[in-house]
Amino acid sequence: MPLLTPNERRKILPRTPLMFSRLVVAGIPIKDLLRKKVLIAGAGGLGVLVAEMLARSGVGSIYIIDRDNVREENFNRLGFTRDDVGRPKAIALATKLVNLRNSVEVPQEYHIHVRGFHTDLIGWPQLENLVADSDIIFSCLDNEEARRELNYLIMKYKKPFIDGATSIDSLSGTIITVIPCKTPCYECYYGSGTSIRLNNVERIGYCDASLATTMAIIAALQVDQGLKILLNFGKIYPLIKVYLKKEISISPIENVKIREDCPVHRRFCK
Amino acid sequence: MSFDDLLEELEALELLLRSSREKKKRLEHRLLEIYTFKNTASPIDVDWRRRAEEEERAFSVFKRTKYGDLLPHFLSLKASNQNPQYFYVIYKGNQIEPAIIKLPRLYPELPPNSIVSINKSIEVYTSHTDSSKCLGNLVKGRWSESGKMGIPHWLLFVEVYLVLTRHPIKIRKT
Secondary structure: OOOOOHHHHHHHHHHOOHHHHHHHHOOOOHHHHHOOEEEEEOOOOOHHHHHHHHHHHOOOEEEEEEOOEOOHHHHHOOOOOHHHOOOEHHHHHHHHHHHHHOOOOOOHHHOOEEEEEEOOOOOOOOHHHHHHHOOEEEEOOOOHHHHHHHHHHHHHOOOOEEEEEEOOOOOEEEEEEEOOOOOOOHHHHHOOOOOOOHHHOOOOOOOOOOOHHHHHHHHHHHHHHHHHHHHOOOOOOOEEEEEOOOOOEEEEEOOOOOOOOOHHHHHHOO | OOHHHHHHHHHHHHHHHOOOHHHHHHHHHHHHHHOOOOOOOOOOOOOHHHHHHHHHHHHHHHOOEOOEOOOOOEEEEEEOOOOOOEEEEEEEOOOEEEEEEEOOOOOOOOOOOEEEEOOOOOEEEOOOOOHHHEOHHHOOOOOOOOOOOOHHHHHHHHHHHHHHHHOOOOOOOO
């Protein structure tokens, strides 16, 4: 399902709703994207952007999971407004996406199906079914435990997984793209047996910093990698490092190996 | 054990929790002295039932240690029959109410995720962006990844957290 050829674009364009016309010009096979189901874990600074970009790009179904409610401290990032304060983030975001995509002017076949789940994903019995039902999983979480929980399931069901994270000073970030059994998984980087410990970092105060600018760059790269996987075009990088502290540097890293003693790989990849 | 004795005991633990790596080792040793888990199975393992039973046994050991009642806010611990990632605990705050402890699939390498009671009079997570609910650095780096620590050890961290949030303790600098 690669990008549309110029001839295909010309043919499809007149029959495409205006909202998606520019996507067709860019060669995006919109009908294929409409069949895709995406799971987004976390509806914070990254999750809202990933969700909105995917919805605007024409993805057909989105599941959103988040355990928190919208609070005033979220306003330095994009997505939520004062009207959303106190509402579960997953539900508030789901409503926004539906309002954005679905209207009487847009044919039903182009509508988006969104389900928001206000829950903690750890120990949540439905999580396994949602992972199994999705074509790709975006991790926009704020803690290592939940990422490792999700990583376990994406490896079990062999689903592509794209994790986005910003540093605690919010001036750098990382995108990890996992193609199960082909590229390193989250456990390969941060699990037991590695020397990397996220908790060794010194923290100022309780909350991590967050900047809309960094979040937008990380989220955009997550969605870029996700669309390339869903539409089977372009290059996938297992690891992308983003530094914005002094100079601007985006470093895609290809040569990352699966950790030999990764327990999750050992369990699911023969 | 009187409340003052408990505070003193928890204060000593808190000092160890906040101190250097060498002292962290001492803390791990001290916690494992109370109880060391033999079965290190995860909720995803076939052997989980035995580990779950050991959790219940260890809890009662914690309630009978030489220090007296180290877990005054928690009265009983029971594994869920339906969901291997759930444990039920009776929480005694201003009132007595049941609470659920949720475990990650990679427990006991990773610590328990959360404890939330029915009326939310206790809602504490190992990691959370809301600092009023987050154990954070109290647990991270102090949890033994070997699987030898279990829910009662984690509840002890929760006890320290509860005391710190409700009765702030002045930390000695020595």
